[in-house]
Amino acid sequence: MKSLVRIFAIMRKEFLQMSRDRLTFGMIVGIPLIQLLMFGYAINTDVRNLSAAYVDESDTHISRQFVADISASQVIIMKQRVASVFELEQLLDAGLISIGIAIPDDFDRRVLERDRQAAQLLVDGADPIIAGVAQQLSAMPVRFDSQPKQPQQAALLEVRNYYNPERRSAVNIVPGLVGVILTMTMVLFTAVAIVREKERGNLELLINTPIKTPELMLGKIFPYILIGLIQLTLILALGWYFFQVPIRGSLIHVLAAALVFIAANLSLGLLVSTVATTQFQAMQMTFFFFLPSILISGFMFPFDGMPAAAQNIAEFLPLTHFNRLIRGIVLRGADISSMLDELFALALFMVVALTLAILRFSKRLD
Amino acid sequence: MSQKQIAITASGLTMRFGTLVAVDNVDLEIEKGSIYGFLGPNGSGKSTTIRMLCGLLTPSSGSAAVMGMDTRKESESLKQKIGYMTQRFSLYEDLTVKENLQFISEIYAVPRKERKRRVIELLDLFKLTDREKQRSGTLSGGQKQRLALAAATLHKPEILFLDEPTSAVDPQNRRDFWEALFELAEQGTTILVSTHYMDEAARCHRLAILDEGVKVADGSPRELGESISSHVVEIEADDPNRARLCLMEKNEIGSITQLGIKLRVMLPKTISDPVELINKHLREANIEAKTEQVFPDLEDIFVSVTQQRRKDESVEAAA
Numbered sequence: 071m072k073s074l075v076r077i078f079a080i081m082r083k084e085f086l087q088m089s090r091d092r093l094t095f096g097m098i099v100g101i102p103l104i105q106l107l108m109f110g111y112a113i114n115t116d117v118r119n120l121s122a123a124y125v126d127e128s129d130t131h132i133s134r135q136f137v138a139d140i141s142a143s144q145v146i147i148m149k150q151r152v153a154s155v156f157e158l159e160q161l162l163d164a165g166l167i168s169i170g171i172a173i174p175d176d177f178d179r180r181v182l183e184r185d186r187q188a189a190q191l192l193v194d195g196a197d198p199i200i201a202g203v204a205q206q207l208s209a210m211p212v213r214f215d216s217q218p219k220q221p222q223q224a225a226l227l228e229v230r231n232y233y234n235p236e237r238r239s240a241v242n243i244v245p246g247l248v249g250v251i252l253t254m255t256m257v258l259f260t261a262v263a264i265v266r267e268k269e270r271g272n273l274e275l276l277i278n279t280p281i282k283t284p285e286l287m288l289g290k291i292f293p294y295i296l297i298g299l300i301q302l303t304l305i306l307a308l309g310w311y312f313f314q315v316p317i318r319g320s321l322i323h324v325l326a327a328a329l330v331f332i333a334a335n336l337s338l339g340l341l342v343s344t345v346a347t348t349q350f351q352a353m354q355m356t357f358f359f360f361l362p363s364i365l366i367s368g369f370m371f372p373f374d375g376m377p378a379a380a381q382n383i384a385e386f387l388p389l390t391h392f393n394r395l396i397r398g399i400v401l402r403g404a405d406i407s408s409m410l411d412e413l414f415a416l417a418l419f420m421v422v423a424l425t426l427a428i429l430r431f432s433k434r435l436d
Numbered sequence: 437m438s439q440k441q442i443a444i445t446a447s448g449l450t451m452r453f454g455t456l457v458a459v460d461n462v463d464l465e466i467e468k469g470s471i472y473g474f475l476g477p478n479g480s481g482k483s484t485t486i487r488m489l490c491g492l493l494t495p496s497s498g499s500a501a502v503m504g505m506d507t508r509k510e511s512e513s514l515k516q517k518i519g520y521m522t523q524r525f526s527l528y529e530d531l532t533v534k535e536n537l538q539f540i541s542e543i544y545a546v547p548r549k550e551r552k553r554r555v556i557e558l559l560d561l562f563k564l565t566d567r568e569k570q571r572s573g574t575l576s577g578g579q580k581q582r583l584a585l586a587a588a589t590l591h592k593p594e595i596l597f598l599d600e601p602t603s604a605v606d607p608q609n610r611r612d613f614w615e616a617l618f619e620l621a622e623q624g625t626t627i628l629v630s631t632h633y634m635d636e637a638a639r640c641h642r643l644a645i646l647d648e649g650v651k652v653a654d655g656s657p658r659e660l661g662e663s664i665s666s667h668v669v670e671i672e673a674d675d676p677n678r679a680r681l682c683l684m685e686k687n688e689i690g691s692i693t694q695l696g697i698k699l700r701v702m703l704p705k706t707i708s709d710p711v712e713l714i715n716k717h718l719r720e721a722n723i724e725a726k727t728e729q730v731f732p733d734l735e736d737i738f739v740s741v742t743q744q745r746r747k748d749e750s751v752e753a754a755a
Contacts, residue, residue: 076542076543078542080543083539086531086535087530087531091530270526271525272527274526275520275527276543277492278518279515280512280515281543282512434491434511
């Protein structure tokens with residue numbers, strides 16, 4: 071009974087402080103809003119409009135037709151025509167174009183005889199995504215309007231695109247963003263929560279009262295769970311409004327997954343808070359955790375494509391499990407009961423982090 | 437009267453931070469219901485001792501018991517019985533006066549019905565009622581200190597630890613503050629207060645003088661005055677500067693402090709008639725002055741005992 075009173079006291083105090091700190095309040099709404107719009111529009115794995123230039127040394131109508139066809143694909147934007155391959159290389163070096171097309175003077179003959187490649191693509195292959203686009207372009211047919219159109223050879227495999235037929239990146243990005251934004255804000259909020267009291271001197275008073283460590287920790291977690299749920303709602307609603315991201319699964323299941331994930335992140339934040347001595351340190355530690363979460367959790371790159379070592383590390387990140395859960399529920403309409411092991415992993419993470427935080431936190435100054 | 441009841445005992449209390457000995461072998465015995473002072477300059481170990489007694493710091497060696505409870509093993513059950521006012525204002529500056537007190541009342545799990553009444557009572561007692569909706573960060577030094585004391589006494593602790601409570605407070609507020617302390621002591625609260633103000637220390641029932649972590653003296657202000665090994669003579673001269681220069685040459689003079697036109701001179705107890713001795717010196721130098729032996733005040737005591745300790749130390753070092 072006394073415990074409840076004390077937990078409630080901490081919670082109420084956190085809410086009061088939160089409502090008076092405009093920066094925190096801004097972070098609750100501002101971060102999801104800005105990041106969603108920024109990433110939602112910016113991250114696009116279906117590449118279009120790459121800058122390109124070409125040199126056409128044959129200058130026949132076949133070569134001109136070829137250039138026009140490539141431009142029409144919208145994958146590249148033809149910026150200019152230059153006089154030599156050397157100039158093409160210079161543009162590439164300067165970073166002004168990503169793809170250069172070099173058409174030799176015997177282009178027509180090469181096309182007809184089909185014994186050698188007819189033209190060359192100069193690609194800024196430093197970025198594998200651009201290199202991938204070049205692969206697509208290299209398969210482009212050359213049309214000769216002097217010849218009758220050849221029947222296209224049927225592809226061996228037909229592609230049926232489930233869950234995201236229009237191949238819009240936002241559909242995949244937005245549910246992932248729920249996890250990324252929650253990781254960032256939730257860990258950060260609680261990471262600074264105890265350190266701030268340490269810095270301001272409040273903690274010396276607090277540890278001299280009968281409050282018990284678990285009461286303090288729980289009192290610090292509960293208010294932010296609510297904040298997390300507000301953010302979740304905000305992101306999903308905005309994602310639906312701006313990017314038409316559907317929610318195919320049950321909202322209850324989304325909520326359940328998010329609750330456990332939020333609690334796991336908050337517990338981690340508390341753990342950080344017991345290790346760090348200044349708010350700056352707490353932020354540094356948060357980012358140490360945040361960056362791998364973004365990069366290897368499957369948010370950015372397909373999980374299965376990563377090396378086994380990275381996959382093993384990623385299994386220790388809550389975001390990895392949450393990504394599977396949220397994408398499963400939101401995009402595939404999966405039932406949470408088919409992914410209980412992911413939920414269990416999150417719960418385990420939470421229990422371990424919270425226990426460590428409680429053990430690490432000392433009601434003494436030494 | 438019945439036998440003394442002891443609230444706090446400590447024996448051989450020592451705290452080391454690395455090579456620094458912050459508190460060195462301090463013994464204490466503090467009576468229930470008394471106001472006990474720790475007098476000493478900054479860095480003399482006052483705060484560290486208080487923190488050890490609260491159970492916030494674990495002593496490197498030695499032990500202490502507060503209300504019969506061991507500060508190492510029973511610090512958690514102790515928390516309900518003690519109130520602690522930190523040196524730095526440690527309530528929440530972004531909460532209002534009333535919210536802070538409500539928060540503290542909930543943290544101490546004061547019964548629900550009493551909570552509201554107790555907060556109102558304290559607001560009234562510490563003259564904060566008209567400030568109850570003000571954020572505590574915007575309060576003046578004196579108001580903050582009253583709020584902090586209200587928070588520390590909210591759960592009616594048996595012992596109050598006050599760590600330099602009046603360092604940011606004007607004289608009038610300090611006086612009011614001490615009146616509040618005496619009231620609490622009368623109601624049976626034991627109060628341990630640290631200070632570096634002599635006038636405050638003089639108000640304590642008993643006090644300990646700390647110097648570089650060592651307790652160099654303890655007792656009531658009166659006992660301390662009687663026990664020191666110096667006479668104090670006050671000289672009122674038309675030209676105090678000349679009188680001072682004249683006396684400084686004499687080797688039996690311990691120390692000279694100038695207070696306006698008065699000089700306070702300390703001489704060893706071994707001199708049988710200190711007033712006559714000084715008069716003789718002044719006559720020889722042709723200086724007109726009134727001399728009078730006075731009871732040592734705390735500053736004299738402080739200077740005397742710390743000098744005595746330094747002397748002992750150098751003797752030890754020589755031997």
